[in-house]
Amino acid sequence: MTVFANILLTGLVIAFVLYPLFRRQPASEPDGRLQELRLKQATAYAMLNEIASDHEAGKLSEKDCRELETKYRQEADGILKEIDLLSGGDLSGEIEKGVRQLRRGKGRFCSQCGAPVKPGDRFCPQCGRSLAR
Amino acid sequence: MAQVGNFALILALVVSVYSAVASAVGAQRYDPRLLASAKNALLAATGLISLSVASLLFLLLSHDFGAVYVYQYTSRDLSFPYLISALWAGNSGSLLFWAWLVSLFALVVTIQKRTANRELLPYASSVMMITQAFFLILLVFVTGPFARQTAVPPDGMGLNPMLENPGMILHPPALLAGYVALTVPFAFAIAALLERRLEGWLPTVRRWALFAWLLLGVGNLIGAWWAYVELGWGGYWAWDPVENAGLMPWLVATAFLHSAMMQRRQGMLKVWNMSLIILAFVLAIFGTFLTRSGILSSVHTFGESSMGPFFVVFLGITLVGSFGLIYRRRELLKSETEIESLVSRESTFLLNNWLLVAATFAILLGTMFPLISEVVWRTRIALDASFFNQVGVPLFLAIILLSGLCTLIGWRRASPGSLARNYVLPFLAALVVVVVLMVAGMRQWYAIVGFSILSFVLLAILYDWLRGTRARRRMRRENYFSALWGLVMANRPRYGGYIVHLGILLIALGVTGSSVFATEKEATLKPGEQMTINRYVLTFNGLGYFQTPSREVVTASLSLASGGRPLSEMTAEKYFHRTYEQPVTEVAIRSTPLEDVYVILAGWEADQTTTFSVLVNPLVSWIWFGGAVLVLGGLLAFWPGGTPRTPPEDAEEAAK
Numbered sequence: 001m002t003v004f005a006n007i008l009l010t011g012l013v014i015a016f017v018l019y020p021l022f023r024r025q026p027a028s029e030p031d032g033r034l035q036e037l038r039l040k041q042a043t044a045y046a047m048l049n050e051i052a053s054d055h056e057a058g059k060l061s062e063k064d065c066r067e068l069e070t071k072y073r074q075e076a077d078g079i080l081k082e083i084d085l086l087s088g089g090d091l092s093g094e095i096e097k098g099v100r101q102l103r104r105g106k107g108r109f110c111s112q113c114g115a116p117v118k119p120g121d122r123f124c125p126q127c128g129r130s131l132a133r
Numbered sequence: 134m135a136q137v138g139n140f141a142l143i144l145a146l147v148v149s150v151y152s153a154v155a156s157a158v159g160a161q162r163y164d165p166r167l168l169a170s171a172k173n174a175l176l177a178a179t180g181l182i183s184l185s186v187a188s189l190l191f192l193l194l195s196h197d198f199g200a201v202y203v204y205q206y207t208s209r210d211l212s213f214p215y216l217i218s219a220l221w222a223g224n225s226g227s228l229l230f231w232a233w234l235v236s237l238f239a240l241v242v243t244i245q246k247r248t249a250n251r252e253l254l255p256y257a258s259s260v261m262m263i264t265q266a267f268f269l270i271l272l273v274f275v276t277g278p279f280a281r282q283t284a285v286p287p288d289g290m291g292l293n294p295m296l297e298n299p300g301m302i303l304h305p306p307a308l309l310a311g312y313v314a315l316t317v318p319f320a321f322a323i324a325a326l327l328e329r330r331l332e333g334w335l336p337t338v339r340r341w342a343l344f345a346w347l348l349l350g351v352g353n354l355i356g357a358w359w360a361y362v363e364l365g366w367g368g369y370w371a372w373d374p375v376e377n378a379g380l381m382p383w384l385v386a387t388a389f390l391h392s393a394m395m396q397r398r399q400g401m402l403k404v405w406n407m408s409l410i411i412l413a414f415v416l417a418i419f420g421t422f423l424t425r426s427g428i429l430s431s432v433h434t435f436g437e438s439s440m441g442p443f444f445v446v447f448l449g450i451t452l453v454g455s456f457g458l459i460y461r462r463r464e465l466l467k468s469e470t471e472i473e474s475l476v477s478r479e480s481t482f483l484l485n486n487w488l489l490v491a492a493t494f495a496i497l498l499g500t501m502f503p504l505i506s507e508v509v510w511r512t513r514i515a516l517d518a519s520f521f522n523q524v525g526v527p528l529f530l531a532i533i534l535l536s537g538l539c540t541l542i543g544w545r546r547a548s549p550g551s552l553a554r555n556y557v558l559p560f561l562a563a564l565v566v567v568v569v570l571m572v573a574g575m576r577q578w579y580a581i582v583g584f585s586i587l588s589f590v591l592l593a594i595l596y597d598w599l600r601g602t603r604a605r606r607r608m609r610r611e612n613y614f615s616a617l618w619g620l621v622m623a624n625r626p627r628y629g630g631y632i633v634h635l636g637i638l639l640i641a642l643g644v645t646g647s648s649v650f651a652t653e654k655e656a657t658l659k660p661g662e663q664m665t666i667n668r669y670v671l672t673f674n675g676l677g678y679f680q681t682p683s684r685e686v687v688t689a690s691l692s693l694a695s696g697g698r699p700l701s702e703m704t705a706e707k708y709f710h711r712t713y714e715q716p717v718t719e720v721a722i723r724s725t726p727l728e729d730v731y732v733i734l735a736g737w738e739a740d741q742t743t744t745f746s747v748l749v750n751p752l753v754s755w756i757w758f759g760g761a762v763l764v765l766g767g768l769l770a771f772w773p774g775g776t777p778r779t780p781p782e783d784a785e786e787a788a789k
Contacts, residue, residue, distance in 0.1 A: 002136040009137075013144060013177045017151065020169035036250070036333035043336075043397050049624070056604035059542065059551060 037083045044076040052122075066123055066130075073125060135200055138188030139279040145181035145232075146269035148174045153262035160255035160328075168255055175243055175258055178265065179236040186233050189226065189278050193219050199285040202226060202278045208291035208712075210682045214302055215292055221305045222296055224425055225278035230306070231421065232268040234313040235261060242317055242341075250337045256324035257317075264316050267447050275440055291683060294710040294717045300359035308352030308379050312417035314345035315382060318389075319414035322407055326458045331403060331465050335393050340771060342389055342410070347767040349383040354760040365718030365733050367653065367748045369756065370644075372521040377500045378420030381493050385413040388489040391482050399479065400469030404459060405486070407466070411455040416493075418448055423500075476552065481539035485532055492528040496521065522648075526579070530586055533641055536634050537590030540597050559592035583645040587638050594631050594638075621769075629770025636766055639759025646752030655735070657744045667749050669730055670694045671703075676741050684708045689734045689743055693723055705734035705745070729753045 048069065055065040115126035123130055152174035159167035189202070193216050198204045206219040206226070221227040239261040243254070272278070295301075318338035325334035356379065361369040370376060389409040392402050422444035459466065498505075499516045506514040541555040563585040570581050598617065606616040621628040656664040658673040665671075670693075677688040686708040693700045703721035710717065721732040733746040 002140075005137055006140045009141065009181075010144060013148060013181070016177050017148060017170055017174045020173055021166050023166065023169070036330075039333050039336050047398055050627075053601065053604065056601075056608070059555065061551065 034083065034086050037079055037086065041076060041079045041083065044072050044079060047072050048076070066128070069122060070125065070128070073121070135188065135192060135197075135279040135281060138185045138192075139277060141181040141185040141188070142229075142269060142272050142277070142279075145178045145185065145236075146266060146273055148178045148181065149262045149266040149269060152178060153259045153266060156255040156259035156262065160252075160259075171255065171258070172243060175236075175239055175262060178262070179240045182229075182233045182236045182265075182269075186220070186229060189229065190217070190220060192279075193217075196289070198287070198289050199281050201280045201282050204282065204286055204289045206289070206292055208289040208683065211292055215297055218296070218302045218305075219292055221309065222292055222301075223278075225272065225276040227305065227309065227425065228268055228271050228276065228421075229278050231309060231313060232265055232272060234310055235265040235268065235316055238314060238317055239265065242320075250321070250330070250333055252328055253321055253324040253330065253334060253337070256327045257320040260320035260323045261316055264320075267443075271440055271443055275443065290712045291710065294684070294708070294713055295363055298359055298363045300355050300363065304352055304355040304359055307348050307355060309421075311345050311347075311349030311352050311379075312382065312420055314341060314348060315386065315410075315414045315417045317341040318345070318410050322410045323455060323458065326407065326455075326462050329462065329465060331462070332400075335397055335406070338410075339390075339393060340773075342386060342393070343767065343771050345413075346383065346386040346390060347764065347771060349379065349386065350760075350767065351764060353379045353383060354757070354763075358757060361753070362720060362722065365720045367651070367731055367733070367746070367750065369647075369753070372496075372499070372518045374500050375420070375424050377496050377521075378416070378423045381496055381500075382413045382416040382420060384489050384493045384496075385409055385416060388486045388493075389413060392486050395479055395482055401479070402483075403466040403468065404463070407459050408456070409486075409490075411451075411459075412490075412493075415448060415451055416497075418444065418451070422448070476542065478539050478542045481535050481542060485535045485539070488528055488532045488535070492525060492532070495524045495528070499524070529641070530583060533590055533637065534586045536637070537586075537593040540590075540593045540631070540634075555596070556593075558596055559589045562592040563589035577649050580645055580649040583641070583649075587642055587645070590634070591638055594634055598628075598631070625772060626770045629766045629768070629772075632766025632769060633763050634766075636759045636761075636763030639755045639762055641759075643752045643754070643756035643759060646755070647750045650751045651748060653746065653748045655744065655746050657742060659740075659742050664745070664747070666730075666747050668695050669700075669749065671730075671732070671745075671747065673743060673745070676737060676743060683711045687734070687737065689737070689745070691721070691732060691745075693730060703730075703732055705732045707734045724754050726754055727751065 051060065051065055051068050051072065054060045055062070060068070113124060113127040113129070115124055117124055117131060121131055152171045155167050155171035155174060158164070159171055192200045192203050193207055194213075196203065196207070196209055202223055202225060203219075206223045207216055211219070219226065221230045239258055242261070243258060318341050321334050321338045321341075325331050353376075356376065357369040360371065360376075361367075389406065392406050392409060395401050396403055396406050422441070425440060499520050503513045503515045506512060537559065538556075541559075542552070566588040567581055567585045570584060575581055598620070601620045602613060602617045605611065605620050606613060609616065609619070611619065652667055654664070654666045658664060660673055660675040663670055663672045672692045672694070674690045674692060677690065679686050679688070686706055688704050688706045691703045691705070693703055701723050703723060705721040706719035707716050708719065718733055720734075723730045728749055728751040731748040731750055733748075735744040735746045737743040
């Protein structure tokens with residue numbers, strides 16, 4: 001009885017383990033680099049959030065806050081560009097979002113140099129002028 | 134049933150080895166079919182080990198005393214929960230439990246919906262399968278749980294009576310699961326080294342490391358609670374080798390959770406993080422080894438065994454292999470940035486990391502000292518608790534102080550002006566505490582330093598919350614409560630961490646109070662006589678005696694009063710188990726937030742003259758309460774989501 005059970009168990013396990021070897025090639029998995037970039041993007045955004053709250057809570061001076069923010073904003077933008085490249089240069093989503101925001105009156109331009117600024121920007125990414133009104 | 138269980142183990146070993154090899158080869162050759170087969174082998178191994186666990190449970194529950202394991206650890210009168218707990222009460226059972234947990238965690242890792250780091254999975258599962266195969270080798274070739282004896286005794290020897298405590302149902306599985314869960318981050322670290330993908334692996338393992346850390350913390354705390362209520366010597370921590378074995382990986386995991394934040398944010402400390410996670414895993418295996426090999430005598434030693442050499446070889450291969458791999462990848466592991474300023478959150482994190490690792494090595498040295506001294510001086514010298522206290526207490530106080538300092542420092546750099554502004558309030562609070570304690574007549578400077586550090590850190594955390602809440606209230610026009618709630622919920626890992634810090638503060642409060650101010654008194658009383666300790670009066674009412682099928686119990690009842698007011702009735706017990714010679718003490722504890730009255734029945738004469746050992750332990754309940762807070766904070770940080778994933782809006786946008 002036990003011997004029979006053991007033989008049955010062995011047979012089942014062997015069949016289960018070796019079955020994939022005789023199947024057709026499974027579909028390829030999605031690109032891991034893209035996912036890694038998304039993670040890095042999330043980290044950069046988290047850092048930006050933290051800098052804003054640290055500044056708000058008085059742990060970072062205005063100057064440091066500005067410097068760090070520019071740095072991480074650039075990093076996030078770089079990552080975003082790379083993501084767009086990887087995902088086939090499909091920028092239409094971002095652009096549409098920008099247009100929608102402009103229509104709603106949220107999009108702005110720098111009063112000093114005229115460069116477009118994003119709704120989250122505290123300082124102009126081009127010339128660094130403070131955008132706080 | 135036993136044959137099936139044993140056969141399933143052998144088959145599981147074969148399948149695990151196959152899975153380990155097929156995963157690694159499949160990953161190297163990019164062969165999806167081989168990888169799919171390796172994955173099926175992993176699933177099959179989980180099924181087979183589960184089958185083995187099920188058959189051992191069946192043997193335990195059906196009282197099959199023909200099985201040696203069932204005979205050694207259970208008896209007919211054992212209740213259902215303890216029959217289940219017998220699964221991990223013995224040597225081979227606990228190793229089976231280890232292997233089962235590895236297989237379950239590997240299963241979860243494999244079937245988890247993974248968006249990132251899919252390429253790491255084959256190598257990671259290969260590492261997990263190797264670990265699993267190691268434990269299966271022990272189970273198949275060294276100490277099998279399914280061994281049988283020819284004569285079937287009518288009843289078993291029963292569970293060690295000290296293990297018959299609710300804490301013992303939870304403590305071993307929590308601690309073991311914590312050890313085992315460290316396998317997952319370790320496996321991903323090795324996979325990242327092998328695959329040369331050293332950037333993105335950390336977020337994948339953060340929650341596993343946190344999970345392991347939480348389980349180890351819970352396991353240690355329940356173990357301390359068990360020692361306090363069950364071992365009957367008045368304390369909760371004795372720096373016993375196996376207690377240390379549970380603490381060390383927890384300390385290293387604590388360091389890892391903090392330094393991992395720095396790698397994620399700044400790309401620093403890559404080698405350090407790798408080393409920490411390898412160290413944590415090695416210490417987890419080492420902890421299992423200490424518990425199970427009996428090389429150091431401990432309250433946890435449940436019999437000698439011949440597993441030592443196997444563990445030494447496995448530990449050696451792990452250490453040499455992992456650090457060799459780090460060395461080969463050293464070019465890829467260079468830091469992206471340097472620490473900018475000495476006064477920044479980074480530098481406090483780094484310092485805290487060093488202190489945590491230093492504390493771990495001090496404890497490791499103390500734990501291993503009997504073995505080291507045997508090799509060097511040919512005599513076995515065991516270090517007592519005073520060594521650990523002298524080395525550990527200053528380190529732990531410094532670690533706690535730093536956790537307060539870093540709360541109020543921003544990342545990267547801090548300006549002297551903001552520092553002074555931030556620290557002034559907590560510093561004043563600490564000063565006030567010192568003055569109040571001195572005026573109140575306290576002269577134990579260790580306690581004064583301890584309490585002032587605790588109040589500094591407490592104020593630092595509360596002050597940070599207050600300012601965060603205020604800032605949010607200004608920005609969003611919320612009331613204080615919803616602003617605080619929103620603040621915590623918007624960044625759960627961060628505020629979960631702060632709640633854990635609060636829990637640690639409460640535990641430290643309890644430890645300081647109970648270790649500096651405990652009073653102990655012995656008294657021999659006749660029925661009707663009284664003794665006093667501090668402000669308490671204990672009246673001995675008399676001895677009692679009763680019997681259960683497995684034990685003979687002697688009880689001593691006492692009435693506790695203070696200032697003429699009766700407080701409670703207490704019953705301290707000692708019992709003799711049918712099959713264990715050592716008498717077991719059941720202490721009587723009356724616990725209040727301020728202090729515990731702890732009564733041990735030490736001995737008695739025929740004429741009912743009875744000796745008691747009575748302790749008053751201040752603030753002990755805060756340790757357990759702090760433990761609960763720690764778990765709460767850990768869970769908050771562990772819960773999915775909670776990290777902001779969208780770019781921050783500026784203040785005006787948010788206010789609109």
